[in-house]
Amino acid sequence: MSAWLLLIIIFIYFGILLYVAWRTGKGSNNDSFFIGNRNSNWMLVAFGMIGTSLSGVTFVSVPGAVGKTPNPDQFHYLQITIGYLIGYLVIAYVLLPLYYRLKLTSIYGYLQHRFGQTSYKTGASIFIVSRLVGSTARLYLVVNILQFIILDRLGIPFWITTLMIIIMIILYTYEGGVKTIVWTDTLQTTCMLAGLVICTFYILNHMDLGFGESLTKMSQKGLTEVFDMNPDNKTFFLKQILAGAFITITMTGIDQEMMQKSLSVTRLKDSQKNMVTLGFIMLGVLALFLYMGGLLHLYGDAEHVAATGDLLFPTVAVDHMPPFIGIIFIIALISALFPSADGAMTALTSSLSIDIFGLKNRNDLDEKGKERFRKRVHLSVALTFIIMVLIFKWINDNSMIGLILKLAGYTYGPLLGLFAFGIFTRRKVNDRLVPWICLLAPALSFVVDKYQHFLFGDFQIGLELLILNGLFTFSGLWLISKKSNGEPEVSTIVNP
Template identity: 30%
Template sequence: MQLALGTFDTIVLILSIAVAIYIGIRASGKTDSAEAFLLGDRNLPWWAILGSIVATETSTATVLSLPAQAYGATGMKFLQLAIGYIVGRTIVVYFLLPLFFEGKLFSAYEVLQQRFGTKAKHAGSLLFLVTRNLGDGLRLFLAAMVVEKLVGWPFVTSALAIGGVTILYTYFGGMRSVVWNDCIQLVIYLLGGVATVFVIVANIPGGWDTLWKFAAEHGKTEWLQFYPPESVAGTADQGFWNWVVSYPYSFWAGLIGGAVLTLGTHGTDQMMVQRYLSARSQRDAGRAIFISGFVVFAQFALFLFIGVQLACFYSFQPETVFEKSDEVYAHFIIHSFPTNTGLVGLMLAAILAAAMSTLSSSLNASASALINDFYLPRQKTPPSAAKLLRLTRWIAVGFGVLQIAIGIWATTFDNTVIGNALSIAGFSAGLLLGLFSLGVLTRRVGQTAALAGAAVGLAVLLAVQFALPVWIQSNWPGSSFGVAWPWFALIGSSTTFLAGLVLSFVFPRSTAGSGSAVAPSQS
């Protein structure tokens, strides 16, 4: 069964798409150079950058999977990760952000060139381009799958619609269009979330009183967990430290793992750094980064609360069983949302908005990395402003086509391959953070040792993700021990850092071709 789109719902959906295209065309009048296309002339207000940061890190999978987390046994405990996100962003503001404002940079990876050399910059930029486009192509696949199930459009049509609209407004308006559209898309999916809260409560027998009673009885409102539950605390493979390492929703995994993950995703990823460079000043960029952590906390709380509501709602329908808890939110939208009131159109617009905000940012950031890290350094004569702008726009289109192709290609994969590919795409945050840490915190490590350290970090992450679970099950069948995903960024960054430091004794730093140690600005 698909969503029944009435006339009013269709109007709401079409208007949301038309607004995105209109903003792109309107912004094109101010996009007369590559710098304007990629960085909005470095003149965007901090609050717009804040909205863009939050919308960019929120995909369709996030909007649908967060309620699924709270619907299941995790409850609101996922919210602990947001504490780590706030801590990580604070560190980014004070220690990493100054690096990007010391010179008139276009790319995060120019910092690696200043410290290590060209090969390090190319390695970091290439790692970003490969993992970002692979990951976002698969996110496009997931978003198109949702649209296919909800609306009944063929999968290829869904993928082309999402990707095509995103390419269109990104092509015309560049970063300015991306940021303003992100802000509108943030408002759309948050409005959809708030509307859902009231629609679900209206469908629960007894309303708010029943909901609060259910949440208290099932421990759904408990969101801080410092120690393992008594039921597992004394078992052989679930002592305190084993529990901390293997359980992804403890306070410690949220605080430490979430903070390090954010250092990687928001401190070294070109998609985020490009937003900071679009701000009017370092202070404005810092304000946007810091406050975005609290906005994400509130956003997580909203969608997790929807999951608690759904658990209460479906407790009155024991005959409704889900193979995957990710299906619960979509099921409620299809079967219980009032039709032809505009709410169904708003929810579909919210799902599309979450997808497009991530994809548009990816296209612009990928074009920036390719142009500034690979193309321009190889040009003996700088191209004219018009030629560079035209080339930059078409490169963004090319990455959009690539991501659509990856999304359609993913229909030939099974779920395991998609999950593993997304995991590998997430490795880049830890590896890049390790490289940046070597550049900022050490003086003796050179380019060869740093790159070799990153290779060791990647090997360790692959072993932890794929080889370790197989080894544990072969030696201790039935064991629940494993390394939880919030720790992957810490493992990748610390392994890269330590390996690079040790290997610097084998591959001493060359004084030629390597920059000086990078230190945060004191201004």
């Protein structure tokens, strides 16, 4: 398929995004950028958040890992997905009521209410590092695939590809922020899921397989095991379900990017509907991704496709299927790329502006001055994204989904411990010591992970490292805390 044709399709798609941004960004201000003026439609938010939650990593890495060699993941990822649903329910009925009660623009304002200014800055800083690493890893994966199947053929270097993608994202998020992203994410999620469904039906039709027959063939190849019953394995079902629940609580419930969209919904009940609906939809969508992974490995064996892992889906779609399927795949892939990057850049801009630089309380700036400041921060975030994507290019990991979840265990663990301590205890911490606890906990987690065979024998720690990290943080906070002397609970504190 012509690389120039694929590149033209990308620019046409981007033109549509710009049009949506122009229509939705009219009359935008800082409140529009940060929280969409709190009047977003919950159904649009729920549907658009599917694209943000999945990203390009899910689109290519989850199917590619089903039959990877030498150790196929099979359908074990569905265990994590069941945990995701549990996590979404916890967010809906524990965290969202707290955020709405405090009328927060940045969810890390809770830490200021509960612990103090240093804890607040610490929590925001952890989020910034966590989201920066996770989002740029996701962005790298899709940019690398676009480079592999399009730009390399045109002689365009990787750094120019990265620069072009970031400039595209800046152009349609610069004015409207969350107000625009709610609509662009809806468009992009539609394209991504449509591409997945069309590719699935094409493979079934091409191989003359029915649904049941395809599952039988996958089972014969040892690809369909869902529940791992060996307690020593990293993929033991209880470990995976528990890890999935805490991954969702941390990477959605105490993540400014994801909560920024939920908080843009006017009413708490509608925001809760958004979160519960998202949980059930994600369960079905990720099951379809795993099924597609099995189909891709059947198709790849039949067509003698050499590619594996993250490159399996793009290689099959572009080089071993009709051109129209390749075009659909490219549209779906870039639809998976933008939601994970645009929301992250907006959320990081929001957190830096509000939490770190205190923009809302800057009396030396008028509204126009604050808007100019926010835009400068946005451009700085974009520059950082470019640098981080280039760093991941040097790392060049073959399966990014595992790397991203591994990194999340280290970066989100302290946030989990901070929020859990604040919600489930009434003890007062020594605010000045909180940053040290949040540095010590990941360091201890790293030591445990590195020497786990010596410590636990055959028992393997996997994604539940996140929970262990949170427990270390919680325990450290307990050691630097004392009993409360009867101050009112956070729900009674007057909002700033």
